[in-house]
Amino acid sequence: MVTNILILGDGAAGTIMANKLRFLTHREDAEITVIGNSKYHYFKPDGIHIPLGIKNYRDSVKNPKFLFNYGINYVRDSVTRIDVDNRNVSTQSGKNYTYDYLVIATGDRLVPEEIENFDREAHHFYTLEGSLELKEKLSGFNGGKIVIGPSSIPYQCPPAPYEFAFQLDRYLRRRGIRDKTELHYIFPLNRVFTMENVSNYVQKLFDEKDIIYHTLFNLESIDAQKKTVSSLEGEDQKYDFLILVPPHKGQQVITESGLAGDQGYIAVDRHHLNYGDYDNVFVVGDATDLPISKAGATAHFQSEYLSGRIASEISGFVAEELYDGSVACTTVTGDEKAFTLYFSYTRPPRALFQSKADYLLKWTSADTYFSGMLRGVM
Template structure:
């Protein structure tokens, strides 16, 4: 009997894992991808969408067009995984049996974890968020733009730095740079997680007139007052606030008893096995590994 492999999630990690497993196993395996929407989003493109450099329709493809022939796709939300029984429960009541499972469930945005964030800020970490931010930037006539991070870990650590440079150029092209103030609010003692990179980034920020506020861990947003406050006791005013929302692992992980309280999967860094489960593996953003949550990381993990 062919080994039954179920891959939960059709993002970068899940798609790569499914295709590589199908190629490697051939007729000795039956690979099934389970994804709630059946659509694959090119998430790095959200940044360009927010700044009006691309159209959203080019960032989404049918997952079936990306999977190898022979890989099955089930378009339904998985709600729970029973590692002992080898069963995945689906939202509409069905089940899928497996011999091995790959959890590529990614990360979810939880803006409600920060008071006022949902009502008072914009983000480019979702398709809808990037579209909202694009419209806000089109309406922007000048003022104070604050860009920050509302929780760690988060996907694509360079993205906030990329955004401040790109929005600075965007404002110059619109002829309103001299009417605008851009500030990066960093929770660290520098602009970026990697010190050597920060030594390059910060002088360029200074040249471009982009301000940096360090040790700013977002605590609360007050939309009516137009202020954002930090755990360190600082408060700054804004006209346009762009915050990376807090991230968590999927509820499926918590409900299945596989992850920590934030929903991240305890994962062996050498084998990618989920701790305590020989038949279950994790890939991409879903793991608790202290490495970048990004598509490039998933590319390196998949083989």
């Protein structure tokens, strides 16, 4: 009997899951179908390089149809309804798909429209288009006050805003306009990052690089006339140039299918990644409401666990393994240095060392991603 595995989403999580599962199962035992409609597959971590002219965007973009290993059915379509009670997924083209295993890897979406004047005033590096536009605008910047930070939590790749601030500091110095520029960083918590020890480390680097930070700044509004951002806590910051992470939400189809509330993030078992009482419906990547980073690295670790589990079940061997929340990520600290964090649900990141080697790891990660990680070979 052929087991029918249906994967929703052709981003990092869906692609890694499909490719890993294809490696671990025989084609006569498992049929793997992926439904997705991404225009292109963009390696988002390069958003901290592209706007500053450090990398060419062409190395960060691939056509998704060439990223799936042999033996995977890739269907370009949009999911319109997920009915887990009747094991049915409907798509925009009017087709219906059934499954033995469903893997929801639909990620999340940017919703800048939730903050008035965001599109008009703020720049960001969370999409390829946004990164290229930011590059153009920054080239015309000749000094003033830059405000940078996340507009709300959660958002993809939690270190990205401080990484960008560090990169920007170096970019401005190289252009000879750092002394004409004030760099201000805003963050919603009472520190500059979610994890306390990382936050202390980053805060020290901010002080060294004269990056001024404002904590407990939950963005409430953007006043386009006065060029001011205001926080829920009652603080105002004027800006000449605004770089904000747009607000994020889960996909609309998730909410409309009743799998999550208005925020669109699906509650899953933190150790098994299954949804509710369903032992054949799983969620990986940014679509979950798990208290860990929304990042490709998370999707990678989750896929490692989940592909092994599903493949084991198909082969009749059920091993009681648990996902422990493991994530590893390399984060840039400017001046061609970076550090790598390893952590899990219960293990906070420990020693933090900046090094050039870690920076090179980050610099080359698009190649590693497209040729290895995404292909399911690592």
